[in-house]
Amino acid sequence: MSDISVVVLAFDGVSLFHLSVPGMVFGADEGIAPARYEVLYCTQNPGRIRSDQGVMIDVPHGLDAMAKADIIIVPAWSDPGELTSPELTAALQQAHEQGKLIVGLCLGAFALGHAGLLDGREATTHWAAREMFAKRFPRTLFRPDVLYVADSNIVTSAGTVAAIDCCLHLLRERHGSEAANHVARLLVTPPHRAGGQAQYIERPVPRCANDDRLPGVLEWARANLAQPLSLDALAEVAKMSRRTFTRRFREATGTTVTKWLNAERVARAQQLLETTDLSIERITSAVGFGTPLALRQQFAAQLGTSPSSYRRTFNNQVNATASSMT
Known part of the structure; x- marks a missing residue:
């Protein structure tokens, strides 16, 4: 399998954290995936840019790098109210028309919205900017409380750490839980948080000796x-x-205990469907759903698919067996 090109947009004031996340997740080149990811950085005017932390960064590639990319990632937009330039808008729209995967991390969703890519699509962004987002992009199917959401070739994520969740999700979709879990262990982060899980919205949290x-x-x-x-x-x-x-x-x-348990059970079921040939009934019992019907209902609600369809898509053992028979 050939290399997969990931192009990350850089600009003055870019979040140094978000600029680094794609490289940390996709750049873990240890033979964990059947393809190697090549992570490049581009900007409208190649040269030096200043990050939000004041660090100066040399960016050698221009927006034309997007034309050769398989995945385009826009980090948190430094000013949500600032429109994308005509040049950037054209580059993103062309990539969208070509069906490239385009990801807006956190406030990067604003850039995708300004470029007209979110009309009629589900999207999310950082909870602190949800009122502005909903007002600016009324034709977007806004989902303000989720960690990340994918709609066709457009993916958007919520606040800071959700960028890692989003990129791990993309890795997991392409190469399964083993690859994503390995990278998560390297980053010392949870391997999987379902996209529908609630954002951590600011609220007063009482300090208590029992919190630990x-x-x-x-x-x-x-x-x-x-x-x-x-x-x-x-x-x-x-x-x-x-x-x-x-x-x-x-x-x-x-979230609530019930919703949390359902999400954890579905995540565990996904892992078993990907990595074992256990029957649906055995998996249902192993993850704590009372009946296969309950498992199917939760898969439909959380993932929009069935356990059997999920296994056909992501179980390497099943796919390898099918390939050997053709």
Whole structure:
């Protein structure tokens, strides 16, 4: 398989973090994927740019690099109110017409919106800019509370760390959980957070000596998904009252226990579908869904597909067997 070209847009005031994320995720060249990713950086006027941290960066490639890219990534737009230049707009629109994958990280969604790529499409951005985003792009199917969302060849993500989640998701889609999990371990970050998971929206969080118990409860729950877990069971493990645990859980995860468990169970089921030949019934039991119907319903709600279709797409063992028979 030939190299996959990833071109990242740079500009004055660009987020140094977001500029680095694609290289960190796709540049982990250790033979973990069947293809090597080549990460390049481009800017409208090749030369030196200043990042948001004041670091000067030499960017040798111009916007013409987008014409040869397989994936184009726009980091957080430094000024959401600033329109994309005619040159950048034309380059993004041409790439869009060619069906290239175009990703807007965080406020980078504004650049895609200014270029007219989000009309009639689902998109998200950082929660702090959601009112401005909804007002500026009324024809976009705005999903303000998710970590990332893909609509055809357009992908957008929420705030800072969601950029890593988004890029890991893209790697996972192409090369499976093993490759994405390996990179996640290198970055010391969770290997998979479902795109529909709530953003961490700012709210006052009370400091308490017992707060350090919650992460341990989450890890315990992940290790015991096959069990009939409940709010009361988790609260008991945390040694908290039901009311206190409910509040702390929402503060820590941004969602309810039921939604969190469903997302974790689907994520575990995805891994088993990708890496094993276990039956749907066995997987249903292993991840704690009561019936295969419940598993199918959650796959449809969270991923827009069925477990069987997901396996046909992402299970390398199944695909290899099918290929050998043709």
